[in-house]
Amino acid sequence: MDAGADTDVILVGAGPVALFAVFQLGLYGLKCTLVDSLHRAGGQCAVLYPDKPIYDVPGFPRIDGLDLTARLLEQIAPFAPRLHFGTTVTGFAQQPDGRFRVTMTDGAAIGASVVVIASGLGTFVPGEGEPSLEAGPAPGWPLERTKDAFIVDAERFETSQPGVFAIGDACHYPGKLRLILSGFHEAALMTQAVRRISFPGGRTALAYTTSSSRLRKKIEGAVSSQE
Template identity: 30%
Template sequence: MAAQVETDVAIIGAGPVGLFAVFECGMLRMKCVVIDALEAVGGQCSALYPEKPIYDIPAHPSIAGGELVAALEKQAEPFGATYLLGRRVEGLAKDGEAILLTTSAGDTVRCKAVIIAAGAGAFGPNRPPLEGLPGYEASGAVRYMVTRREEFRGKRVVIAGGGDSAVDWALSLKDIAAKVTVVHRRPKFRAAPESAAQLDAAAQRGEIELAIPYQLHGLKGDGSTLESVVLATLKGEEMAVPADHLLAFFGLSMDLGPIAEWGLGLERSHIAVEPSTCATNIDGVHAIGDIATYPGKLKLILQGFSEAAMAAHAIHPRVFPGEALHFEYSTSKGVPAA
């Protein structure tokens, strides 16, 4: 059923940065509505790597993506945000001083400010051009993400790709899978140097097999159950690797969707913002996290968290015009009542 909502701030994107924006707005007594195309909060952390460890969250030497999202949900919970999930924002229009958002589910959200925390927009995996791929995707034999490591216990797993996801999951699954084979077209990986070094060490110990320089060439099986993955070199040399699963990590294809039609200042599919306020070229609209760009921008979750705080403070005068905002540390002010 379509919702008609009036609120202070509409947050587009329910990933980690969007969830933290709920907290930051709540600390300034601003009510929020959060809209996301996915059916659950967490963005890429939940959809792509809920069990994958993240190492650059302050005070957490290591925390799984799903655990981080759960903690951010709990942190935002006291502020009673409304979540409109499983729909995407289609339209943005000004209504006097207010902003009107419309969604694919027919919702209308009237707010005083908007925070776009949409990551890099809608995303989907880059699929390898292999014959019969849809049937193996449907059965789960070919996947582009790992949600539960236990599903691969005792299985033969082929991992294709040369970035962080491929290397990290190879290292993570080697202890539970019957066999892990990593396919890459060249010896040098694009992963973090320490992770690449661990992969080399695991290969030398026989814990992981490296198929280099090979690329994916075909799938063998009955169209649903996978028997082997066919690899080939650029010279046409082929070999078949017995496998129960193929994990293909070739990155994500990004699509800003309707956001690209709103008249925002775009730079290479990112939204240009003013660094100190994260304000866009549309009055009352701010962008934070991976979708925002400015000189010196770092694509780190912790930078997105900082941007959430800056945007919330910049928005406060729109929600409470004429009211002075006296900054206080959370240790002294506590969490305001919802």
């Protein structure tokens, strides 16, 4: 990808919750870029339990981490996200125009209207054998947090920094459950908040894939081209 290219939303992490967020955001025409220290999508599912069965994903009596990741990648394909692997987000700074400049360990920088932290419990660092999970630079970011997660409100999933959101294991709020299905719910609600930021004044309506012919055409057309 063109690491210097601007995007609508940059997602820190490329695990299942981040991937589903791309689908939700894509329904509103928002272009996404994902940054992950691993060299592939999947996050903890890809590294910690690729073959371990997961039983609490709706619609799947049983699915493993790699299969879930593959299905999510297929689901977001119509929205053509940019995937920037093998690097870590070191920080972000809001510019005078309100957008964010997001910097990475490989020296690249990306401009984005919104930052979504979906980095799980930390950053995977390559080493001998399987990557190890470390805290990474996130604990130093100027955001209100608990011991290992960023504090968000349970309606918008916005952090203490306007325009910066957190979902999945990276966020904390009263009643938080660290489950993949909870992360999917958080991604959907976060998307509605981002939609209102991106299209103020009610210029875009809540989109339903079951009733929007435009969305069905886009999604089904991409699926057909893959067959």
